[in-house]
Amino acid sequence: GQSLEQPSEVTAVEGAIVQINCTYQTSGFYGLSxxxxxxxxxxxxxxxxxxxxxxxxxxxxxxxxxxxxYGYLLLQELQMKDSASYFCAVVSYNFNKFYFGSGTKLNVxx
Amino acid sequence: DSGVTQxxxxxxxxxxxxxxxxxxxxSGDLSVYWYQQSLDQGLQFLIQYYNGEERAKGNILERFSAxxxxxxHSELNLSSLELGDSALYFCASSVxxxxxxxxxxxxxxxxxxxxL
Numbered sequence: 001g002q003s004l005e006q007p008s009e010v011t012a013v014e015g016a017i018v019q020i021n022c023t024y025q026t027s028g029f030y031g032l033s034x035x036x037x038x039x040x041x042x043x044x045x046x047x048x049x050x051x052x053x054x055x056x057x058x059x060x061x062x063x064x065x066x067x068x069x070y071g072y073l074l075l076q077e078l079q080m081k082d083s084a085s086y087f088c089a090v091v092s093y094n095f096n097k098f099y100f101g102s103g104t105k106l107n108v109x110x
Numbered sequence: 111d112s113g114v115t116q117x118x119x120x121x122x123x124x125x126x127x128x129x130x131x132x133x134x135x136x137s138g139d140l141s142v143y144w145y146q147q148s149l150d151q152g153l154q155f156l157i158q159y160y161n162g163e164e165r166a167k168g169n170i171l172e173r174f175s176a177x178x179x180x181x182x183h184s185e186l187n188l189s190s191l192e193l194g195d196s197a198l199y200f201c202a203s204s205v206x207x208x209x210x211x212x213x214x215x216x217x218x219x220x221x222x223x224x225x226l
Contacts, residue, residue, distance in 0.1 A: 033211040035153075042112070042200055042217035043145075043153070050212070087153060091211040098155040098168055098211050 002026035004101035006088055011107040012078055020073045020104045022088035028097070032064050032071045035087045037103070043087065046073070075106070083108045113137065114218035116201050122224045128189040131221045135182055135203030141165070142184040143204075143215060144176055148197035155211075159184055188223070196225045 005023045012018040022032065031050035035043040049055055049064035049071060061074040075082055085103040092098070113136035123129055135142050144156040146169075155168035159178035170176075173191075178184045188195060199222075202215040 031212060042220055043202075044217065045202075045213075045215045048212050089153075089155075089211050098166070100153040100155070102152050 002090065002092070002097070002099050004088055004090060004099060006086075006101040006104045008102070009105045009107070011109060013109050014078055014080060016078050017074065017076050018078060018106065020075075020086050020088075020106070022071045022073075022101055024069050024071075024088075024090050024101075026090050026092055026097075026099070028092040029066065029069070029090060031091045032062075033089045033091065034062050034073045035089065035100075036084050037087065038084045046086075048091075078108050080108050080110065082106060112216040112218065114201060114203050114216050116199075116218035116221050118221060119219065120222045120224075122226065123191060124226055125191055125193060127191050127225075128187065129191065129223065131186040131188070131199050131201075131223075133184045133186070133201030133203075133218060135184070135201075136216055139203035139205050139216070140182065141204045141206065141215075142178055142182070143202040144170075144184070144186050145200040145202065145217075146197045147200065147220075148194075150194065151197070156186070191225045193225050196223055198222050 033048040034046040037043045047062040064071040087103045089100045115134045140161045147153045156170040158166040176186045198220045200220045202217045204215045
């Protein structure tokens with residue numbers, strides 16, 4: 001089977017840095033992706049990591065450690081508009097399996 | 111606006127019925143993905159089509175089917191509906207067919223299905 005664990009809720013203040021962790025257990029792991037979803041909105045693709053290391057895209061970075069079955073999403077210089085749910089998702093071999101975590105609700109406070 | 115359109119926005123129907131959800135991808139995108147989001151099951155990948163061919167299948171029930179037409183729009187057919195099928199159904203599109211989660215996907219606004 002497979003499982004993904006991420007915190008259900010995280011709170012941080014505007015301008016701060018926050019890290020949302022994701023640990024996974026799956027067979028045939030291929031990569032880890034991240035999505036953002038505002039309340040009442042559609043998901044937005046943020047990043048995909050297939051290799052170990054950090055990938056940076058503006059204020060957002062995503063990290064993967066295949067040996068630790070662990071990844072994280074790092075959000076810097078938090079803004080109020082970053083308040084949303086963030087989902088990690090595992091891609092497994094042949095791309096036939098794609099599983100989402102239950103999501104982390106990020107609350108950014110002034 | 112992602113450029114992906116979905117119709118209808120809302121759909122209310124009864125158990126046992128059949129419905130069709132429609133998705134038009136962004137211009138130039140060859141891949142279409144379908145997702146279901148419900149309180150019980152969370153966000154789930156259902157199926158992917160690439161240039162008319164089924165590319166990957168996720169947690170799609172046998173009562174559900176999809177297809178992608180030559181003009182690249184896609185339809186998701188849900189039959190013998192049950193109360194538990196009530197959910198938001200999202201369609202997403204991407205330029206390439208690298209597989210769900212591996213490349214930038216653009217999501218439509220979703221169709222909210224309510225089964226009574």
